[in-house]
Amino acid sequence: MRVVAMIMAGGEGTRLSVLSEKRAKPSVPFAGKFRIIDFTLSNCVNSGIFDVAVLTQYRPHSLNAHIGNGKPWDLDRANGGVQLLQPYQGRRDESWYKGTADAVYQNLNYIRERRADLVLVLSGDHIYKMNYAEMIEFHQQKRADMTVAVMHVPLEETDRFGIMTVDEDQRVIEFTEKPKNRDKGTLASMGIYLFNVDTLIKRLSENGEGSPRIDFGKHVIPAMIGRDAVYAFPFQGYWVDVGTIQSYWETSMDLLNPDNTLNLYDTDWIIHTRSEERPPAKLGPQARVSRSLICNGCIVRGTVEHSVLSPGVYVSPGAVVRDSVVMNDTWIGPGAVLDRVIVDKNVVVGAGVRLGCGDDITPNREQPDKLTTGITIVGKGAHIPPNIRIGRNVVINADRDEEDFPAGDVKSGETI
């Protein structure tokens, strides 16, 4: 039984705002030292799947550099291993990937070359630990043509998901994308699909008029129910799609909750990543740190509460970081106060800056649908001038320099 995993990593992730401005969503840092895609990649190798393709499209440089030859995941193999599949130009046809199913369709050659029996379609932007071997076993037991992983979600949230209705044998009898009525059950698709290779090739090749095969969730799966043996594999455990700034922040803060079920310290299911070599985190004699994750290479001389610090962050004496996520090599000046902010890499926060201050939570004016809950975001490489006060729901775009800031304070909801 040969299994090939196809990880969808081409999406732009516009709802992640400046975090995905310069990188694809699967490449966004998470839990300090990881990237979001590390979870899916590690699940593959921990499940014994060593034929892994990563399908990229949007801003792939960061992701390509991260995956490289796949060494951290033991995917640098003579036979199989990781392969990056980007859209390419052919003699007869050329196109960008129009959707998930189209991306797989354009790479059917890879699947044939690897002589796969089963194709596991995964998403590169979910945070979870899952043993795919169990799903494969379920698929074989049910003699399914296709199996989709599902999990129970609260009834009031069913309108955010694709809901699967199953019979007593777990066979899917109905699929409803984001149902308005709450009568379809609570089994939500996790966007994890396991196909028999023949079924996959057959269904993707039926590209008739009026039945496009662009997206698995929208087109391919609904068309298969009733015609093919589609089963739902129930998953229990921690699973999050970090699609929005709010969910990214909440998921990060979740890591600090002692009752969190996503155990990163489990030596039987290690999440692998490409780490730079960094010395241990150094906490100065003045440091006050509680309920936080601190990575190697950090130097903390101030106060850090309920926050996640990536490698190489420097917190100066007198600075306070609270309810925040701070990424690699960001420098936080003396006396600066950060409250509910997400700060990307290589940012310089000047001395005495108040970042995320006040009670005014005016939604961001340019992105009112994305930033309403008071989280301020700072893009990669921005330099914030000293002693400025910056409100909530503010977006500071990447590489902004001190002269890009107005003379006075930055009110809630502004964008720099």
Added chain:
Amino acid sequence: MLRTFAMILAGGESPALSVLTAERSEAAVPFAGKYRIIDFTLSNCVNSGIYNVGVLTQYRPRSLHEHIGVGKPWDLDRRIGGVRVLHPYLTSEGGAWQRGNADALRANLDIIAEQKVDTVLVLAGDHVYKMDYRPMLQLHEDLDADLTLAVHSVSPHEAHRYGIVSVDADGIVTQFEEKPRRPRSSLASMGIYVFRKNFLMEVLANGDEQNIGRDLMPKLVQQTSVVSYHFQGYWADVGTVQAYYEANMALLVETPALDLYDPEWVIHTKSEERPAAEIGEHARVDGNLLCDGCRIYGTVARSIIAPGVVVSEGAVVRDSILLSATVVEPGAVVDRCIVDKEVVIGSDAVVGDGEDNTPNQRAPDLLNTGLTLVGRSAHIPPNVRVGRNVVIRPRVTTAAFGGQTVVASGATITR
């Protein structure tokens, strides 16, 4: 630059490191939480552009071999050059264990002969320092020397521990005395030698000296002009428990002499993949080095915490070094201790207790400053009180304590 083959001497036992070298060679002893002592020498080599390295092992090499592997962390997994581990072996004439570091070099004469190099850089695998070898090699080349040795100023009170060198106005070594009782200078040999390859081969083939410092150097100083290279940076020989403890603790000051955070001179090591350090809600952590994968729920002050260590709620760790995956259970206290890997300290136990500073009975010269040592994978039972200068040997089980609730200062607990 001269083509150079580096030979790192990593076979020594270093009994003065007590339980730390009970199951590994000194070169493989962890330092600053996540490193091994040999990482400094290996990183100095590659950071100096030397990618052809031999590591000479003999005493308890398994941990070191596993650490070095194919040399990936140092980019030493190469087709040309790279790192190779050189261990004693049997020959049809019998073969023998190496009786000293000069003997070890002699046993590898064939490897040295094979190298297409001009010079052989002989290094110690048990020193902690950051050094660019290139200026030293340049000096060696400029003066067309047979032998250049690196020297470092040490405290006159410590000079008797080292090979002491006297130099003339031109920097030529006039005298070399190994561990002299009355040192004539405070310039110590760092155990770093640049040999012209042919000179080294001749010297080794025509002699039977066992030790470079004791036997070989005093002779060579008379035989040829030995050049001294005065190194001014940080350098520490951590060959005793006290020196090891002090060198670790010195990393906790505001601006340590040994800067591990310099991106221009990264110290590479083989790291396990571990998530971020987790610091709990009621934890207090000031003045520490914390490595990835540790979880702190109690109080940790002025300590070095290696990867994967767990300090439970209500536990207190002060002025101590805790190596990988050690667990301190709730309510336990660890004070001025060096605790090796995978140790379990039972709940409400106190290790490093009281004011009684009786030296260790078995090693009074070595352990008399109040440090208590716990060997690898030892289990300390709950509620027990362990005094100072105590040695708990590796893999001691709770049964070895025989139900006693107090271990007096100076005692040793064995299996």
